[in-house]
Amino acid sequence: MEPRELINFMSIAEKLKCNTRHSWTSTNRHESVAEHSWRLSLMAYFIQDEFPEADINKVILMCIFHDLGEAITGDIPAFNKTKKDEEIEDKEITQLINTLPEGYREKLSHLFKEMNELQTLEARIYKALDKMETLVQHNEADISTWLPLEYKLNLEYGEEAVSFSSYMKELRNEICNDSLKKME
Template sequence: MIDFLLTLFTLKKKKRTGWTLHGIETPESIADHIFGTTFLAFLLANETYDVEKCIKLALVHDIHEAILGDLPSSRVSKGKKRKKEEQSFEILLSTLEIKKETIQELWFEYFLRKSKEAKFVRDMDKIEMIFQAFLYAKNYVEHGKDISQLNLDEFFNSAKEELSTSIGKKMFKTIKREFTLLD
């Protein structure tokens, strides 16, 4: 248990690679991202979804990054990335004695998008990403900096392609509109 937690808690210090590659000075940690995704899932899940399940899926969705780190899709093929994520998850899980099966079931449900909740949480993962992009852009504008240097459109474009729920698509439009107003 202690080894699992020691590894898991490294997520508090590991930075999200996409932001680092885009020159963000103080990028969010992976744990920050998991918190944001979890809170969005809790806040936006309607009666269509099992809210408790959404929260649990969001909590475990990126825990493999405690081993792997945040591996951006632009750096490796989708197939290789999935394999590395799965291997990292198995390594992390090997250090856990309690709730192992529950965490494994949740992670694979999310990973394979087996349920409507998993698809919804995947959308919240993407919404958290673009909301974070909006926050970085807003901070740049407030400090008199030019946000075009950040090239954040890449994040919005990738999110838009992957969204599958009406809630995710609606939130995307709202955040994108606010982002556009910053220019």
Template sequence: MEMLKFLTLVGKLKRTKRSGWVANGIKDPESVSDHMYRMSIMALVLNDSSGKLNRDHCIKLSLVHDLAECIVGDITPHDNVPQEEKHRREVGAMQHLGTLVDMDVAKELHDLFMEYENQDTPESRFVKDLDRFDMVLQAHHYEEEVNDHKKLEEFFQSVKGKFTTDVVKDLFEKLSENRNLKQCPRENSL
């Protein structure tokens, strides 16, 4: 077990800036760990309408879903890396991380990562919704910072129709309404 190596690698996520924001010229963009942190908080405080999701499991999925990026970096669709290749690299990174911790932890990390990748449980689909929602919420914050409410429209377009859980659909609708109000402010009457 090489816990110091593991923790050092994971610590790189604190300095790994999210590629989509960098590509869009965002000044001081969030890191991957910033993103994972807010997703974990969302998993803690939100639940789907059924109330049947395992909240602790959702928090774990949120913490692990981008863990491989401490080795492979934040690969986005704009990097022109085929999805299969991205997956292969990330699985390899998770396998390497697993060699640095004890076997039980390695198995749990691997299983969480694969569950998120496969999207075959209600928890993994909920966390995928949180992942997408955190992205557009962050985009909205960046747009507000520069007072340009169309600057990051591509991020909003990329998630339309993809949310599967009611609570996140509702949050996205509220965010979109808020954003639209700022794009088209009502004219004040005389």
């Protein structure tokens, strides 16, 4: 990638540091999209022993890039996101990827297609971890930051996404136990 192309792309990606999510950190500030993606990538790295047949490097790439569209659209909490919002975000991702040199464009187009289809083990791992990281972050935030609907949502969110794996179900159960303790 040419230096100017790299700088231009990084200027767009930098917005992920600026755009905040609905989630709060343990120090009582809004989490950035970039922070979520970073920790999600870290989670993927540390579960590689549970999925030796998976290409963990691909999962980590999915985690790094999954919210790229939010550099342009900003974050919309899952409980507010509509099909139309998803379509807009997908359109923005496609337009952004199309500005990249051919090799990167092709690789990232295939990666996002795989992520959206959720047919591969790698895509299912990424999607489950994405939801689990969100729940972990909610549990780490002060309960005063929770909306009333999150008391129920924290116990239901991601259930379908983890259904493919006994390890992911166990992880989700542990997170739900933490949620219940927090709610006491």
